[in-house]
Amino acid sequence: MRLIHRSHRAANAVRTVSPSGELFVASIVICMILASFGDAVDPTWLGEAGLEFAFFDFGGEFSVLAMRHWHLLELLLAGGAMAAGIMVLRIVVGAFFHPLDPVHRDAVEKVPIKL
Amino acid sequence: MELELFSGAFFSALLAIILIDLVLAGDNALIIGLVARNLPKDSQKKVIFWGTFGAIAIRALMAILVVYILAVPGFMLAGGLALVWIARKLLTPQDKEEESHLVKAPAASFAAAVRTIIIADAVMGIDNVLAIGGASHGSILLILIGLAISVPIIVWGSQLVIKLVDRYPSVILVGGAVLCWTAYGMIVREPMLVAWFEAHPAAKLVLAVLAFSIALAPWYAERLSEQMKPLTVLLPAMLIWMLGFEAASSIWKVQVDYLMATTQGEYMLEGLRWIGWLPFAALFLWVRERMVLRNARLARSAQ
Numbered sequence: 001m002r003l004i005h006r007s008h009r010a011a012n013a014v015r016t017v018s019p020s021g022e023l024f025v026a027s028i029v030i031c032m033i034l035a036s037f038g039d040a041v042d043p044t045w046l047g048e049a050g051l052e053f054a055f056f057d058f059g060g061e062f063s064v065l066a067m068r069h070w071h072l073l074e075l076l077l078a079g080g081a082m083a084a085g086i087m088v089l090r091i092v093v094g095a096f097f098h099p100l101d102p103v104h105r106d107a108v109e110k111v112p113i114k115l
Numbered sequence: 116m117e118l119e120l121f122s123g124a125f126f127s128a129l130l131a132i133i134l135i136d137l138v139l140a141g142d143n144a145l146i147i148g149l150v151a152r153n154l155p156k157d158s159q160k161k162v163i164f165w166g167t168f169g170a171i172a173i174r175a176l177m178a179i180l181v182v183y184i185l186a187v188p189g190f191m192l193a194g195g196l197a198l199v200w201i202a203r204k205l206l207t208p209q210d211k212e213e214e215s216h217l218v219k220a221p222a223a224s225f226a227a228a229v230r231t232i233i234i235a236d237a238v239m240g241i242d243n244v245l246a247i248g249g250a251s252h253g254s255i256l257l258i259l260i261g262l263a264i265s266v267p268i269i270v271w272g273s274q275l276v277i278k279l280v281d282r283y284p285s286v287i288l289v290g291g292a293v294l295c296w297t298a299y300g301m302i303v304r305e306p307m308l309v310a311w312f313e314a315h316p317a318a319k320l321v322l323a324v325l326a327f328s329i330a331l332a333p334w335y336a337e338r339l340s341e342q343m344k345p346l347t348v349l350l351p352a353m354l355i356w357m358l359g360f361e362a363a364s365s366i367w368k369v370q371v372d373y374l375m376a377t378t379q380g381e382y383m384l385e386g387l388r389w390i391g392w393l394p395f396a397a398l399f400l401w402v403r404e405r406m407v408l409r410n411a412r413l414a415r416s417a418q
Binding site for chain 1: 283
């Protein structure tokens, strides 16, 4: 029996995890897959295809080619940064689209301006 | 591969070892409690001390031994595959409280109690030492530092660990992801496959996605609708199909790359590689649908 199984929430982590925690781990997994993609890409192939400049200009240190050398700490940090970025983006996009939603036809305040 | 001391890679491996130790830790307190409950009070204290000491010593010994075992060709691959399964088991929800099968009855003597605790810890810790052996990159120093940090936390701070994972269940998911990442690293580092992976770099990406799709299946299966659930089988199966063709091209020296294909047979092989799995997927979905309908009919007739 594992120590973590003494907690019901931990034993059912896939069900009890919070949305933000889930986003964080999903971001880490995406970073790990991107790092393995960087490992899978042959840099000489990029040279042959004439893409090396595009890659270096676009991503520099953060391109998947650089990610092949990333360690777990870097992947965790990148996952955290990616999750935070997605959360901020969600809030900003939500704030932008929220006023565009039409007010319900029976709502008291049809015009969102208070005098 | 020896890691440079106090480098980023060193601290990353140390973090992986501590995380793996925490999420895969066995419930030693429960075992000790079960074994020593019939012994006199003064013997119980001695059993707790010597049982814990013996368990730590055997854990360290096993971890060091695993480093040497993993250096044998073939064991890195086997260990990596086992770790993918361990990660999957870690994430699989536990509906019922698991009972300890390692302790059948309380021990009658001090020596029997200590022996039972040590054996139980050794059995419970096999997956743990395998994982930290893979994460340590062959560094015994790293294993010893990792154990020196994590064992006191588990032994004397078990309540702290339980509170942490209870408050943040995402720690378990991170543990599963790290286990899977370690498994991928072990398979790619397998001495027998290093040259093959160098020649087939794309296979590394397929392997990484395959490992994550198997290990994290309990997680994403929870988020999929009933109709999409077969994806947990189809996605890994499709990736194994792709890897199989890549492996077959090396073993039987056949050309499966369409850019290099010249004969009609090679083009057909390429077509089979990309769409040949479709009939099998359709067959699987058909059989699954039949089984679901049959089970529903049986459940209805049982009512």
